[in-house]
Amino acid sequence: MNLFVVRVGNVGGTLVDQIKQQQKVLQKNSNIVVRVTGLANSKKMLLNSEGIDLNGWQDQVESSSVIFHKDELIEQIAELNLRNSVFVDCTANYEIASVYKKALENNINVVTANKIACSSDYELYQELKAICLKNNVKFLYETNVGAGLPVIGTINDLVHSGDRIQKIEATVSGSLNFIFNTYDGNNTFHDVVSQAKSEGYTEPDPRIDLSGVDVKRKILILIREAGIKMEFDDIEVKDILPKACFEVDSVEDFFNLLKNDEPTFQEMVGNAQSEGRKLRVIAKYEDGKATVELQAVDSTHPFYNLQGTDNTVALYTDRYVSQPMVIQGAGAGAGVTAAGVFADIVRIANY
Amino acid sequence: MNLFVVRVGNVGGTLVDQIKQQQKVLQKNSNIVVRVTGLANSKKMLLNSEGIDLNGWQDQVESSSVIFHKDELIEQIAELNLRNSVFVDCTANYEIASVYKKALENNINVVTANKIACSSDYELYQELKAICLKNNVKFLYETNVGAGLPVIGTINDLVHSGDRIQKIEATVSGSLNFIFNTYDGNNTFHDVVSQAKSEGYTEPDPRIDLSGVDVKRKILILIREAGIKMEFDDIEVKDILPKACFEVDSVEDFFNLLKNDEPTFQEMVGNAQSEGRKLRVIAKYEDGKATVELQAVDSTHPFYNLQGTDNTVALYTDRYVSQPMVIQGAGAGAGVTAAGVFADIVRIANY
Structure with missing residues (x-):
């Protein structure tokens, strides 16, 4: 070599x-x-x-x-x-x-x-x-x-043997995982994003992470490895942050906006908690469609117990039907x- | 080929x-x-x-x-x-x-x-x-x-790059997973083992599964792939079933014994539940020692939420320290x- x-x-x-x-x-x-x-x-x-x-x-x-x-x-x-x-x-x-x-x-x-x-x-x-x-x-x-994490090789192995990927669910952003696993309403969203930035989990402008662009790239790669033709722009990003966050110019203005908008985030996490749910940014592929979305998942969901920055990929296939194959662990560093x-x-x- | x-x-x-x-x-x-x-x-x-x-x-x-x-x-x-x-x-x-x-x-x-x-x-x-x-x-x-599940290849990849496996925890018996994920005291241990047998999850004599011999083989293979020299007899099996179960001759006698011993199993599962724990047969390697043991795990343990027959392997390494790399899914069929x-x-x- x-x-x-x-x-x-x-x-x-x-x-x-x-x-x-x-x-x-x-x-x-x-x-x-x-x-x-x-x-x-x-x-x-x-x-x-x-x-x-x-x-x-x-x-x-x-x-x-x-x-x-x-x-x-x-x-x-x-x-x-x-x-x-x-x-x-x-x-x-x-x-x-x-x-x-x-x-x-x-x-x-x-x-x-x-x-x-x-x-x-x-x-x-x-x-x-x-x-x-x-x-x-x-x-x-x-x-x-x-x-x-052995994700792409595993999809290749499945596809080679004739299995078919029906559905993928994934949390594949260490920074977004950290933010939504840490924000629980006893802290402020501003402080959690600020901490993620200072610990080096996000880009200098955290909106690059919070825009979901990195997650879109990752789910797109998994989808293509599964043998499905898809383009970047076919993937929809929903509800991660209010639009206004991306409309202000500087990173400083963005953080000020987060501070002033705390009631919105409190409401979001409060609504989830009142139903026994937790917030997770989930990339999903199913039936030819892909999305990246902030979801409130209940305790039966495989991603409910995630901690820290850990990534998780859950593969539902013709052969892994009732329960998915799940691969989880540190996905960056x-x-x-x-x-x-x-x-x-x-x-x-x-x- | x-x-x-x-x-x-x-x-x-x-x-x-x-x-x-x-x-x-x-x-x-x-x-x-x-x-x-x-x-x-x-x-x-x-x-x-x-x-x-x-x-x-x-x-x-x-x-x-x-x-x-x-x-x-x-x-x-x-x-x-x-x-x-x-x-x-x-x-x-x-x-x-x-x-x-x-x-x-x-x-x-x-x-x-x-x-x-x-x-x-x-x-x-x-x-x-x-x-x-x-x-x-x-x-x-x-x-x-x-x-x-991509388990052995993953351990090889880690070892090749100079990572060191510190600890392995695994539930790698579909039959034992089914039995201990299904038995909750509202059913009887006899009936659960009987169901596992009739659904083909166990050998015709379920004690072959319940003796832990298959789990011993599997954890031994993982340990060896991690570069550690170990023999089958170095692995200790603890507490899966009372000794008497292995001392009766026929499968019929074994099932009768399970029926008569239900209070023992009720106590076992009751004790675990009173502490908010669940019973899992876990194969473990750490510090040069390996065991297969029936354990009562609490809700912070990665195996608490297991369902059905799913296998799980958790790898703690020099690089996956705070949280393990976890691979989970159907491990038989x-x-x-x-x-x-x-x-x-x-x-x-x-x-």
């Missing part, structure tokens, strides 16, 4: 450290040789076809004299013509996702934590899959939904995400 | 039907050609190196003139010397498990729903793994614990088990 890791930030850096720790173990226990042949940060890149010495890799990247350029990197990987090359995308970046096609066409495998390619145009998603089939090269992205990317890399090594 | 399926009973027969349904789809969508080259029931076998026509496969096996013999089958598969041969064991049989070594040594992949090989001597388990590494051949058994075997076969096709 020859890995080219773009970029060595939070997830990418953790991945390189995990690889450094596991290289010898993998070779001994599984006959898998993992070499890091390329590393890039947002400015510099470092290539070594013999494998980069991972002691002090941070300094080596920092002091590299080669400017990072995405297209040139792909060209150089292709020129090296190494067996089992893997382009590893640890960004959330549109620009980086735009080179997958070129990589796959040059027989370079792609492993990505970046959701963009799989949740943009269906045509692009299908095109990437078709190139893989034609060139016998792999495009893996298990971490796109639920980080280290550098450690578990890097581990999920690592698992995809090992999967390619095993091919 | 050239598959040799032993035996075409409940799981094996369902698998053959699933393959028949999916052959064309897999070829078209994934470039995977799956041929069934051999089929066996307990008496007869049928081989065709060109692939058996799956229309009316049952009659073809039934009317075959070739007597099934496990060692001869392996020899014949080896002689055919086909690329990507897979010996598929859908039995629960000691005898069949005894030929895996010979198969793997002859570069025949093994996919099995049979727990015997992985839960017998650790030395055998290690030997089979070593042959795989040496011969670059695969031995896959995802269905051994939880049928179609011909459809989901055959699908799990099918997924292992597709995994080999993708290698």
